Amino acid sequence: MAQVIAGEKYWEDRVAFETEGTSQEDVKYDVLELNQFDGLPYSSRFYTLLKERMDLPVWKAKLDFMDKLANRQFVIVSGSAKTGRSSQIPQWCTEFCLSVQYQNGMVVCTQVHRQHTVDLALRVADEMDVNIGHEVGYSIPLETCCSGDTVLRYCTDDMLLREMMSDPMMEHYGVIIVDQAHERTVSTDVLLGLLKAIALQRPELRVVLLTATHPGAKLLSHYRNAPLIQLDEVGSAEVVYTGTSHKDYFCSALRLVLELHHSQEPGDIVVFLATNQEIDLARDILFREEANMPPHLGELLPISVYPGLGGALPVPGENEGWCRRVFLTSSPNEDMFWSVHTVNFVIDGGVQKRSVYNPRIRANSVAIQPISRSQAESRKQLVGPTGKSFCLYPETTPLPSETCPHILESDITSTVLFLKRMDIGGLGHCDFIDRPDPEYLMQALEDLDYLAALDDDGNLSEIGIIMSEFPLEPQMAKTLLASCEFDCVNEVVTIAAMLSAPSCFLIPQMELRLEASQRHLKFQHPEGDHFTLINIYKAFKRNQQEPFISVEKWCQDYFLSLSALQTADSIRSELTDILRRIELPVSMPSFGSRGNTLNIKRALLAGFFMQVARDVDSSGNYFMLTNKHVAQIHPLSAYGTKTPKLGLPEWVLFHDYTFSEDNCLRTVTHISPEEFIQMAPQYFFYNLPPSESKDILQNMLDKGAEHYKVKKIKKTPSLESIPEVTASCIIQ
Numbered sequence: 001m002a003q004v005i006a007g008e009k010y011w012e013d014r015v016a017f018e019t020e021g022t023s024q025e026d027v028k029y030d031v032l033e034l035n036q037f038d039g040l041p042y043s044s045r046f047y048t049l050l051k052e053r054m055d056l057p058v059w060k061a062k063l064d065f066m067d068k069l070a071n072r073q074f075v076i077v078s079g080s081a082k083t084g085r086s087s088q089i090p091q092w093c094t095e096f097c098l099s100v101q102y103q104n105g106m107v108v109c110t111q112v113h114r115q116h117t118v119d120l121a122l123r124v125a126d127e128m129d130v131n132i133g134h135e136v137g138y139s140i141p142l143e144t145c146c147s148g149d150t151v152l153r154y155c156t157d158d159m160l161l162r163e164m165m166s167d168p169m170m171e172h173y174g175v176i177i178v179d180q181a182h183e184r185t186v187s188t189d190v191l192l193g194l195l196k197a198i199a200l201q202r203p204e205l206r207v208v209l210l211t212a213t214h215p216g217a218k219l220l221s222h223y224r225n226a227p228l229i230q231l232d233e234v235g236s237a238e239v240v241y242t243g244t245s246h247k248d249y250f251c252s253a254l255r256l257v258l259e260l261h262h263s264q265e266p267g268d269i270v271v272f273l274a275t276n277q278e279i280d281l282a283r284d285i286l287f288r289e290e291a292n293m294p295p296h297l298g299e300l301l302p303i304s305v306y307p308g309l310g311g312a313l314p315v316p317g318e319n320e321g322w323c324r325r326v327f328l329t330s331s332p333n334e335d336m337f338w339s340v341h342t343v344n345f346v347i348d349g350g351v352q353k354r355s356v357y358n359p360r361i362r363a364n365s366v367a368i369q370p371i372s373r374s375q376a377e378s379r380k381q382l383v384g385p386t387g388k389s390f391c392l393y394p395e396t397t398p399l400p401s402e403t404c405p406h407i408l409e410s411d412i413t414s415t416v417l418f419l420k421r422m423d424i425g426g427l428g429h430c431d432f433i434d435r436p437d438p439e440y441l442m443q444a445l446e447d448l449d450y451l452a453a454l455d456d457d458g459n460l461s462e463i464g465i466i467m468s469e470f471p472l473e474p475q476m477a478k479t480l481l482a483s484c485e486f487d488c489v490n491e492v493v494t495i496a497a498m499l500s501a502p503s504c505f506l507i508p509q510m511e512l513r514l515e516a517s518q519r520h521l522k523f524q525h526p527e528g529d530h531f532t533l534i535n536i537y538k539a540f541k542r543n544q545q546e547p548f549i550s551v552e553k554w555c556q557d558y559f560l561s562l563s564a565l566q567t568a569d570s571i572r573s574e575l576t577d578i579l580r581r582i583e584l585p586v587s588m589p590s591f592g593s594r595g596n597t598l599n600i601k602r603a604l605l606a607g608f609f610m611q612v613a614r615d616v617d618s619s620g621n622y623f624m625l626t627n628k629h630v631a632q633i634h635p636l637s638a639y640g641t642k643t644p645k646l647g648l649p650e651w652v653l654f655h656d657y658t659f660s661e662d663n664c665l666r667t668v669t670h671i672s673p674e675e676f677i678q679m680a681p682q683y684f685f686y687n688l689p690p691s692e693s694k695d696i697l698q699n700m701l702d703k704g705a706e707h708y709k710v711k712k713i714k715k716t717p718s719l720e721s722i723p724e725v726t727a728s729c730i731i732q
Contacts, residue, residue, distance in 0.1 A: 036098060037128060037135045037151065046129040053127060056084030057232045062092060065229055069096055069175075069206055073199055074223045076209045079231025080381035081335045085210050086111075086179050087124050093175040093208065094128075094152045102151065104174030104204045110157040110191065112180045114140040116335060121145070121154040128152075141471065142570040157187040162471065165421055169198055175206040181219065182211040182374055183332050184405040184433075186415055192222070193430040194422070212335065212381075213374035216402040222433045237346075237383040241395040249349040249392040250278055254285055256347055256390055257326055261293075261300050267344020268325040270337055270382055274351045274368050279304050279328045284509050286326060298322040305329040305336060331371060334378040344386070348379045350393035356409045358659070359443035361627035362610060364411075366660035372403045405434045412436050413474050416444040417453060420460045421468040450610065450684045451478045469578055472496060479607030480575065481584075486599035489579065489587045491534055495604075497572035498533040499655060499667065504564040505636065516559035517636075523558075524638045527597055528652070528669025530604060532638050534591055537572075540565045601653075601671055605679035608653050612676055613665060614693045615650050622652065622665060625688050631657060634664035651676065673697055677704070 035042055053059060058079060068075045069092075079085045090109040097107055111117040121138035130136055137146030139155040146153055155163075157178070163170075170176060176195060181188055195207050209215070209223075214230065244252045253271050260269060273279055286302040293300065305327050327343075329336065331352040337343055352371050355364040371379075376399060380389040407415070419430055448454050451474055453464030460468070467477040476496050483492035498504065508516050523539065525531035543554045555562040579586055590596040605612075613622035613631070621630050633639045639648055655667035677685070677697055685701075688694050 035129055037094075038130050040129075042129050045126070049127045053084065053088060056088060057082075058084040058088045061229050061231055062088075065089065066092060066096065068227045068229070069093065069208070072225075072227055073203065073205065074207050074209070074226035075229070076211070076215055076220070076223065076226050077229045077231065078211045078214050080212050080233060080378060081337075082381055082384075083231045083233065085231060086120055086335075087127065089208060089210065090152055090154070090177055091124060091128060093177060093206070096206075097151065097174045100174075102174065105170075105172050106150065107152045107175045107177065108160060108173050109152070109154050109177040109179055110160050110188070111154060112157060112183050112185055112188065112332070113336065114156055117154045117156055124152065124154075142567065142574055157185060157191055161187050161191055161418065164194065165418075165468070168422060169202060170195075170205070171202075174204070175208065177208040177210060179210040180212070180335060181209045182213055182215070182378075182403065184403055184407070186407045186410050186412065189405055189407045189433060190415060190418070190430060193432045196222070196431045197429050212378045216374075218402075218433055222431075233381060237380060237385060237387045237389050239380060239389045239391060241391045241393070243394045244392040249351065250282070252392050253347050253349055254282055256392075257286065257300075258289060260345055261297060261324055264297065265344070267387065268327065268340065268342045269345045269347065270327045270329065270343050270379075271347045272349050272379060273328060273330050274349060275330065275353045276306055279306065279330065280507055282328050286328075287509060298324060300324055300326060302326045302328055307332055331375060334375060334382070337382050343382055344384075344388070346379055346382050346387070346389045348376065348389065348391050348393075350376070350391060350397065350399075354404070354409065355658070357411045357440070359411075359437075359440050361629060361659065362411075362443070362447075363627065363629075364658045364660075366658055370397065370399050373399045373401050375403060407432070407436055408434055411444070412440050413444040413447050416441065417448060417460075417464065417468050417474050420448075420454075420464065423459065447610070448474060450681055451475065451607070452681075453478070466582060466584075469582060470575065472500060472575075475607040475610070476500070477607070479603050480579075482606030483587075483600075483603040484579075484584050486603050487585075487587045488590070488596055488599040488603055489585065490589045491591050491596065491600050492603050493572055493575050493579070493586075494534050494537050494568075495530050495600075496575060497568040498537055500571050501568035502561065502564045504533075504536060504561050504568065506559045506561050508559055512559075519558045520636075526638075527601075528649075529638050529667045530600070530655070530669045531597070533667075536560065537565070537568060538591070541569070598675075601669065601675055602679055604653055604669065605671065605675055608655065609676065609680040609684065611654050611657070612671070612680075613652055613654060614696075615648055615652075616692070618648070618650075620648055623691065623693055624657070625691065625693055628689055628691060629659065631663045631665050633668055634662070634666045637666070637668055639668060639670075673700055677701055 033041055035046075061077075065075065065077065077085055077089060086109070090107055093107045097104070109120075111120065117138050117140050121136055122132055125132040125136035128136060132138075133145040134147055134149045135151055137144075137150040137153045139146060139153060139159050141156065141159065178188060178191060178195070181192065192209075199205055199207060209219070209226075211219075215228065220226070220228065242252060250273065253273065257269055257271060271282065273282060283302045283304050286300060290300040290302075299322070301323050303325055307330055325342070327337065348371075350371055351368050352375070354367055354369050356367060357364050376391070383389055422430075445454070445458070448464065451463075451467070453461060453467055453474060455461045463478075463481065466481060467474055470477040470480060472480065476499065480489070480492055480496055483489045505520065506516065507513070523532055523535040525535055540551070540555075540560070543549050544551045552562055555565065576586060610626050611624075613624045615621065616623045616630070620632050622632065623630050633648070633652070639652070649670035651671050651673055652665070652668040653671050654665040657665050673696065677700060685697070
């Protein structure tokens with residue numbers, strides 16, 4: 001208790017100095033001349049950045065925040081990204097933990113986006129005058145930059161969840177900060193539910209929630225007694241409502257970009273559209289328009305910023321002259337531009353693309369919906385008081401007050417697998433802010449049962465425990481386990497990595513798309529898209545090892561994404577390390593042999609037997625066995641309409657299907673009905689809805705059973721004499 005009081009006295013004195021009666025001019029270089037985190041003298045840059053920090057709106061709330069952090073277990077802070085909440089509050093929490101000599105642990109701050117995580121860690125390390133990877137670090141999927149000296153770590157919310165499997169009580173941490181809680185991702189919601197249970201058993205733990213807008217009633221009621229600190233905003237920008245209908249917002253947005261550029265008002269522009277397709281189309285149109293503009297207007301540089309993808313925002317070079325950047329993006333990228341101080345205009349289309357999972361058909365439906373009021377406010381806050389925010393919808397448009405939680409619209413099979421794993425770790429209860437629909441939960445449990453991840457009592461089986469070790473969707477994790485049985489791990493781990501990474505296929509400008517399709521033909525494999533991905537990865541690794549070949553130029557020549565292939569390479573290394581850690585066999589490469597091709601298909605079917613379709617009329621209309629919907633193969637597939645010479649297989653396994661405008665199966669591979677019967681669990685097959693395709697399979701099963709009976713009368717069968725259609729994978 002004496003140590004806690006001494007710690008409180010320390011930060012009270014420091015906060016009083018930093019917040020009461022101290023102007024920028026009063027800050028001298030002899031203030032705290034030794035860095036409290038590494039013991040070295042502060043650099044002059046520390047004091048320069050300190051002046052900037054003290055100008056942030058969040059700084060006025062420091063004394064109030066530190067008081068509440070010392071006396072309350074949960075604290076909620078609300079303020080836009082420009083207030084400095086994500087960079088300053090984690091530093092103050094680190095000071096709080098330092099005041100008690102890290103008795104209760106270090107500080108971790110979660111983020112939703114990978115690039116945002118890295119950017120914040122770099123900025124905070126600079127402000128604290130320490131080296132990145134030492135006192136301040138970060139962890140994102142496939143990349144960790146931390147050490148034993150790290151006292152403040154930024155990480156994505158899913159990374160902290162995976163950490164809970166080995167540290168269920170989060171005993172390494174004294175303060176856990178959940179940033180961007182307003183986005184209500186599945187990982188964030190699960191984390192918030194589990195932290196509430198952990199806090200009951202760890203009264204010394206502090207949990208801080210950061211939101212961009214005022215937290216909704218549900219979030220506040222979930223933490224009944226948690227104090228709320230509302231930060232002052234930087235200043236209100238001029239808001240212009242254009243009254244455009246939702247159907248015309250795309251053309252209106254591009255027209256407005258060109259008008260702003262011709263007006264020569266300074267500043268970059270952020271344009272919020274709905275889909276990646278709109279982002280690509282807008283980029284192509286603006287490139288064409290820029291080519292015909294008079295030179296005195298300066299360069300107009302459209303930049304695609306896709307949600308969920310990494311990569312720092314490009315900065316024009318010093319010798320490029322004046323350039324206006326137009327960031328083309330979509331939700332949920334509202335916080336992506338917190339560090340871009342040159343944005344002076346925001347153009348908000350007012351709509352977003354939402355993927356809503358339907359458990360009955362096991363597929364996502366894509367819908368264009370209005371954004372929430374909280375999202376609209378976050379977008380307006382991206383510009384300062386001198387900027388303008390253009391809302392391409394009437395001011396009277398009824399927007400929902402909050403963003404719908406993703407856990408109510410997503411496939412939660414992976415979440416249920418994780419929570420089952422937490423049961424083993426001794427922390428099974430999750431107090432959700434919004435509980436998932438029972439239908440979603442039943443479908444997730446049914447799928448895990450089909451995948452043999454559950455035992456007869458509904459607990460995780462040995463296979464389920466191993467599946468939970470992999471940062472993969474359950475079906476892909478099961479496929480990887482089955483590949484150990486079929487001696488094709490080397491190839492399947494490549495498929496898993498390529499499908500887990502962003503798409504490696506670049507979508508160039510319209511005039512280059514035919515050439516790109518022709519270049520991609522070089523890698524196509526007659527067996528299907530999964531095998532095509534192996535070809536691409538092998539070609540990438542081969543060119544990477546050639547001393548006289550530039551892999552960057554090779555990727556450009558073949559319209560492939562270098563960053564996506566590098567990500568896939570990192571994922572593959574991580575998966576291989578996990579396989580070796582849990583002592584599973586890793587086969588030698590044998591890609592191309594007939595036996596290896598068959599084994600890869602068997603491994604894929606062991607995990608994706610629920611995603612099989614049949615061409616019912618020999619014209620490309622594929623009937624999906626599980627939901628009786630009909631879809632077509634995506635044009636960019638090896639079996640797409642642009643490559644008719646490959647023909648269309650009757651039976652295919654597909655990796656992805658979205659019930660939307662294109663209604664297409666993506667990443668498909670040819671299979672035989674015999675292979676499907678061999679690998680699909682019997683009780684899954686009998687639960688399929690009635691159809692002609694099921695009757696065909698049933699007839700094959702009956703014939704196989706009759707053939708088996710005849711052989712049994714003749715002699716006692718050995719394992720080799722059992723027909724292939726009745727054998728089953730051991731891992732089932």
